[in-house]
Amino acid sequence: MSKESRTLQAIKFDRQNVTLDILDQLVLPYSTTYISIKSIDDAYNAIKSMQVRGAPAIAIVGAFAIVVDIYNNLKSKDGNSSIGDLQTSLQHLLRSRPTAVNLANAINDIEQILCSYETSEVLNESIYKQIFDYATRLYDDDLANNHKIGENGLKYIVESLKQENFKGPFSIITICNTGSLATSGHGTALGIIRSTYAKLHKEVSGEDFFLDHVYPCETRPYNQGAKLTTYELDYEKIPFTLICDNMVSSLIQTLKNEKKDVHGKTSPVKFIIVGADRIVRNGDAANKIGTFQLATIAQYFNSAQDTKIKFIVAAPRTTIDLNTETGDEIKIEERPHKELTTLVGPVLNGSEVGDKITVGIATPGITVWNPAFDVTPHGLIDSIITEDPIAYVKDKNGNYNLT
Numbered sequence: 001m002s003k004e005s006r007t008l009q010a011i012k013f014d015r016q017n018v019t020l021d022i023l024d025q026l027v028l029p030y031s032t033t034y035i036s037i038k039s040i041d042d043a044y045n046a047i048k049s050m051q052v053r054g055a056p057a058i059a060i061v062g063a064f065a066i067v068v069d070i071y072n073n074l075k076s077k078d079g080n081s082s083i084g085d086l087q088t089s090l091q092h093l094l095r096s097r098p099t100a101v102n103l104a105n106a107i108n109d110i111e112q113i114l115c116s117y118e119t120s121e122v123l124n125e126s127i128y129k130q131i132f133d134y135a136t137r138l139y140d141d142d143l144a145n146n147h148k149i150g151e152n153g154l155k156y157i158v159e160s161l162k163q164e165n166f167k168g169p170f171s172i173i174t175i176c177n178t179g180s181l182a183t184s185g186h187g188t189a190l191g192i193i194r195s196t197y198a199k200l201h202k203e204v205s206g207e208d209f210f211l212d213h214v215y216p217c218e219t220r221p222y223n224q225g226a227k228l229t230t231y232e233l234d235y236e237k238i239p240f241t242l243i244c245d246n247m248v249s250s251l252i253q254t255l256k257n258e259k260k261d262v263h264g265k266t267s268p269v270k271f272i273i274v275g276a277d278r279i280v281r282n283g284d285a286a287n288k289i290g291t292f293q294l295a296t297i298a299q300y301f302n303s304a305q306d307t308k309i310k311f312i313v314a315a316p317r318t319t320i321d322l323n324t325e326t327g328d329e330i331k332i333e334e335r336p337h338k339e340l341t342t343l344v345g346p347v348l349n350g351s352e353v354g355d356k357i358t359v360g361i362a363t364p365g366i367t368v369w370n371p372a373f374d375v376t377p378h379g380l381i382d383s384i385i386t387e388d389p390i391a392y393v394k395d396k397n398g399n400y401n402l403t
């Protein structure tokens with residue numbers, strides 16, 4: 001793909017003409033292709049098949065798709081869908097991805113708008129207008145909040161390093177994709193990395209330390225880190241090196257040894273920053289499978305080797321689920337077996353990108369477990385960064401008690 005055709009805009013909603021197009025994330029980083037979403041059913045399919053993914057982006061696409069669906073229904077000659085029909089479609093949409101709470105929160109808010117009408121009533125302009133306003137606000141707020149998360153994360157990083165009297169270059173590890181492609185723009189965990197690099201890279205940092213390098217984990221089995229986060233970091237010219245999920249302990253160990261380096265880089269890992277799909281009341285956080293092991297690795301190094309690596313969860317408040325008390329109650333989506341036993345991608349011939357093919361990488365017919373997410377216990381999380389000005393940290397009993 002030529003550099004000019006690259007984009008980080010995952011969601012394009014035309015407020016004038018009420019059309020929705022989403023960047024097909026299944027063909028990134030090799031091609032820029034937008035697909036049109038004309039109905040709630042289209043959104044269900046796009047979310048389920050991962051053409052759009054990432055907790056906030058899923059909710060925004062869902063909400064915009066509801067707007068487009070109602071608009072097309074009102075415009076059509078024989079459009080006479082009722083509130084009850086819409087409620088049935090909303091329940092269907094909700095089943096597309098169960099773990100991320102943002103979509104459930106958005107659908108719940110839209111249900112609240114509908115509940116002052118009879119289910120037999122036909123959809124009308126007033127309902128359309130209220131849902132249009134809700135969806136556009138959801139998008140605008142998400143974008144504004146991501147920038148606040150970025151700033152708040154940067155502040156937390158600066159304070160942590162100062163408190164420790166750390167000096168020199170440092171590195172950050174992240175997992176999955178939590179950037180512009182997973183949100184309305186800027187991102188959450190990757191948004192913090194963006195904001196930190198902008199203010200704290202070597203040439204501009206006014207502090208005694210600077211962000212030198214980022215290590216995105218590949219994020220097996222779906223490879224959101226390898227395909228999407230590297231695409232975003234490369235686009236933004238933030239220096240990074242891709243690693244597999246199972247290289248994290250080795251990486252931290254290597255970088256903390258002054259005599260060793262990773263391709264010339266020696267800056268120690270000071271932060272692991274991850275996103276979230278659902279943060280429950282006690283602070284337990286569901287995120288992409290592999291996140292929990294990053295937190296346990298940080299804990300090992302901090303307790304055995306005094307590395308002081310901070311494990312940060314970054315998410316907008318729309319990811320907080322106050323109706324669920326602990327992580328045990330979170331429903332974890334299990335994805336198809338083929339995502340583990342096959343790899344899908346284009347044939348690469350030099351710089352030529354050919355047709356997409358599927359290759360097998362496991363013994364046919366075997367048993368596979370493919371949970372898409374895991375839950376990091378709050379005890380392993382140093383802080384939860386949201387758009388709220390304060391970073392959430394544990395109380396003296398080690399609890400978050402989010403409100």
Ligand code: MRU
Binds near residue numbers: 054176274
């Ligand atoms: O399965 P995905 O790609 O939707 O998983 C995404 C993640 O786990 C992200 O870390 C999370 O949704 C936060 S995105 C800002």
